[in-house]
Amino acid sequence: MKIKNLKTKIKNLKRQFEQETADRQALNIKYLGKKGLFNQLAKEIKTVPAADRKQAGKLLNQLKQELTAQLRQKQTKTQSSWIDLTIPGKKPKVGHLHPISQAMTEITQIFTEIGFTRVRYPEVDWDWYAFESLNMPPDHPARDEWETFFVDLPDTTKDIAYDPAKPRKRHPDQAGGQLVLTPHTSNGQVREMERLNSQPPIRMINIARCYRRQQDATHTQMFHQFEGLVVDQGINIQHLKGTLDYFAHQFYGPGCQSRLRPFHFRFTEPSFEVDFSCHLCQGTGQIKKGKKSTKCRFCKSGWHEVGGAGMVHPNVLQAGGIDPDKYTGFAFGWGIERTYTLRKGLNIDDIRLLYSADLRFLQQF
Numbered sequence: 001m002k003i004k005n006l007k008t009k010i011k012n013l014k015r016q017f018e019q020e021t022a023d024r025q026a027l028n029i030k031y032l033g034k035k036g037l038f039n040q041l042a043k044e045i046k047t048v049p050a051a052d053r054k055q056a057g058k059l060l061n062q063l064k065q066e067l068t069a070q071l072r073q074k075q076t077k078t079q080s081s082w083i084d085l086t087i088p089g090k091k092p093k094v095g096h097l098h099p100i101s102q103a104m105t106e107i108t109q110i111f112t113e114i115g116f117t118r119v120r121y122p123e124v125d126w127d128w129y130a131f132e133s134l135n136m137p138p139d140h141p142a143r144d145e146w147e148t149f150f151v152d153l154p155d156t157t158k159d160i161a162y163d164p165a166k167p168r169k170r171h172p173d174q175a176g177g178q179l180v181l182t183p184h185t186s187n188g189q190v191r192e193m194e195r196l197n198s199q200p201p202i203r204m205i206n207i208a209r210c211y212r213r214q215q216d217a218t219h220t221q222m223f224h225q226f227e228g229l230v231v232d233q234g235i236n237i238q239h240l241k242g243t244l245d246y247f248a249h250q251f252y253g254p255g256c257q258s259r260l261r262p263f264h265f266r267f268t269e270p271s272f273e274v275d276f277s278c279h280l281c282q283g284t285g286q287i288k289k290g291k292k293s294t295k296c297r298f299c300k301s302g303w304h305e306v307g308g309a310g311m312v313h314p315n316v317l318q319a320g321g322i323d324p325d326k327y328t329g330f331a332f333g334w335g336i337e338r339t340y341t342l343r344k345g346l347n348i349d350d351i352r353l354l355y356s357a358d359l360r361f362l363q364q365f
C-alpha cells in the first residue's frame, strides 16, 4: 500500500468516527479494541514500502492518540447532556469516634448519672501526686510496679531529707520534685481533694492517658485508665461493691457481676482486685452446646480481672487535708482498653492495633 492510500484510509476512519453516536464503551471496542478498526489498519503497515514505513508509523500513532482523546470527549458530552434523577445517590463516607473515645464517653455517662463529676488532671505530674501522697515514700519498693517514665529535670526536693516520722504534708507545685508521666490515674485522688478544699463529699471520675515502660502485644506505653474516688462520712465497702455492680450492669449488661479479691495497694486498705463475670458464659466458665458443655474460650474461669480498688488509706486522706477519723472513702481504677475489648467479646491478640490507625481494624467498631 502506498503511503498516499494509507493517508486516505486514515482520513476516512476519522470521519466515520466523528459521525458515530454509540456510547463510549461500544466505540472503544469497535475502534480501539484488539480486533478494532484501528488495529486492522495498523496491520497493513507491513505492506507500506520500507522507505515510508517510519512516516506511516507516525501517522498511525497520531491517529490512535486522536481517537483516544475524542473518545473521552464523547463520553463527557453525553454525560453532561442529561441527568438521570432516579439514580441512587452516593453516600459520603462518614467516620466515627475512635473506639477508646467511644468508651470514654460511655463510662463518663454511666458515672455522671449517679452523681460523679468527670475531671482531668495533668498527664505530666509531680512525683508527690503519683506516689508520695499515695503513701508510697521515696524509694519504696511498691513503686516498681508502675514502670514509670521520669522526666529528666533536676529534682529540687532531693536535698530535703525524707523523714518517715514527719511525712511531708503538701507538695505545692512550685516546690518541684521529680516530674513523671503519670503511670496511673490515681494521681487525681489528692488533686481532687485539694480542688474541693478538702471538703467532702467527693465523687470523682478521672479519665486520662497513662504511661508505663512496657510495650508488647498486651501493653502499650500509652494507655487509658479511669479512676473513681468517693469520700464522705460513713462510706464503706458496700458502697464500693454497689458502685462496681452498677457499672457492671450498665456497661456489660444486667447479667454481669463484680467480684472483689483481696490484694495489696499502698494507697488503699483493705485493697482488692476487681473481676467481672464473663458475659459470654455468665460466669460459669462453661458454654453449653446442646447436652454437652465446653470450656469458655474467652475467660476459661468465668471471670475477667479488670483492675484494682479499695478503701482509701488514712494517709492518703491526710495528704489531701481530710480528717480520716471523720471521713472514709473508696477508690477504684483500671484500664479502658481492656474494659472495652472485653465487652466486645474481643480477644485482641495485639492491643497495639488500637493505635495503629489501620482503618480496616478501626472500622469494625
Ligand code: PHE
Binding pocket: 183, 184, 185, 186, 227, 265, 268, 307, 308, 309, 310, 331, 332, 333, 334
Ligand atoms: N492505680 C492502680 C493501678 O494502676 C489501681 C487502683 C486505683 C487501685 C484505685 C486501687 C484504687 O493499678
